[in-house]
Amino acid sequence: MIPVNEPLIGEKETEYVLDCLRTGWISSSGKYLESFEQAWAEYCGMRYGVAVSNGTTALQVAVACLDLQPGDEVILPTFTIISCAQAITYNSGKPVLVDSDPQTWCMDVSQVAAKITPRTRAIMPVHIYGHPVDMDPLITLARQHGLRIVEDAAEAHGALYLSGRGATTAGWRRCGGLGDISVFSFYANKLVTTGEGGMVLTNDTAIAEKARSLRNLCFQRERRFYHTELGHNFRLTNLQAAIGLAQIERIPETIAKKRWIGETYTNRLKHITAIQLPVEEAWARQVYWMYGIILDESSGMNAVDLARKLMDESVETRPFFLGMHEQPALINMGLFQGEHYPVAERLARQGLYLPSGVALTQAQIDKVIETVEKILA
Ligand SMILES: Cc1ncc(COP(=O)(O)O)c(C=O)c1O
16 A cells, blocks of 8 residues: 555654653653744744644634634635634634635635625635745735735645745745744644644744743743633643654755655656646745645546545545535534635545655655556556
8 A cells, every 4th residue: 555645754853752751851841842943933934933732723823813803704715624714713703715726726816805804804825735825915915904814834844935026025935934923734744743733933922922822721920820811732742842853854855855756746647638737836836745636527537536446556545625615514603605616616526635745655656656547548
């Protein structure tokens, strides 16, 4: 079986974790936590990093930092993980959706302006499968309307975005360094993993403080067991951060490997007309977190059919996201009634991703490509 993902854990990870065990720093404080937060914030070009238990809780904390009032709206793509929408509903907000760009599969930024109302407070772009969202138009809209940007970079560690193109000040910036608040996941299939883990990044001192407080039950510095606000235990451990720090030290190699995987698939699958492959816009350097393909309807198959055939040949895949507007849990809350997003609906039915993990070998990639060719010949 060729797994859809396998993490790569090196000697450094083992060394750092053993150091935690030997010194007894196994819980949620310690030098690895501090170094991990600082190193990741710096890598992304942000001032503060607040490590949390996973990407879902990072989103929950990030949205809580917006201080939404009941009914305040946040605009996000329908094509994303449920963590995005529920971070908004848990914080009394209303998720407002836009469709996807058919090429990048990220939110179609041209649809955002029409969704802004007097209740809009924020935009939540999500960099999908390693390709950046076109952020400049969103940053302009946010400035014009006084909105915050909560950037979900959970799938885009190290991806680059050419900001301010056309201007003399144009420059490449890291995903996760473009919003007012950004979030990452460090789940085992991510380019940087801590097993489970996440982080909230920001340049704003007050937001960083609030995120730190929310992560740790809103204990007060002056009097520990006295609370003026309710928070959570969303802490990451020093043990997990030790793994993460070792992973950050290796990020250039990880990105190079991911880009090699992506480019190899693209070069050798592009002759198959029945599938659409990931793109890399001129203003983007993507990291191919997962290598997605869209099956043309003319093949007579949908993604489930193709996944089954690939599985029969021992190639594991995963289906694409199902849009938020098609989620019973959200529809039952009265959200998105009668709304349709044709691009996301097609992605959900015709899209899947191929084995894409950093541990993938040349022989495995060859086998995946040959199997896809055989099925779609
Ligand atoms: C875009 C996006 N946001 C948030 C998350 C949530 O991260 P986690 O699984 O660490 O809770 C994920 C998970 O993969 C994701 O893909």
